[in-house]
Amino acid sequence: MKNFFIYSIVLLFISCSENKNMSPSETAKVVAKSFFSKDVSALKKHTTSEGYASLISVQNMIPESDKEIEVEILEEAIEGDIAWVKYSTSFDGKSGVFKLVKENGHWKVTYKGPREKGPF
Secondary structure: OHHHHHHHHHHHHHHHOOOOOOOHHHHHHHHHHHHHOOOHHHHHHOEOHHHHHHHHHHHOOOOOOOOOOOEEEEEEEEEOOEEEEEEEEOOOOOEEEEEEEEEOOEEEEEOOOOOOOOOO
């Protein structure tokens, strides 16, 4: 009985340590950092297939950088299963906008069409 209790506690900690559902802003930070640091596995995990393909094609044109990238979230707007996040990075100081969709309960950055307008 004692072993059963110990195994139950261990199982509880393992199940609680899984990735939590991140907010759109948290997801955008991870994607921006992984994009500029060229962390392909993190980028793929937090993007849709269309978003990943779009970001990888642009990422190949970005020069390598050894400095730590800082990301600042400027604005966030959520409309149902679609979110928009405006951010700025220390890489170039320019702001950008990510479109996110909820996929299997997790926010993921997706492809934003060239004429698609967000709330900001």
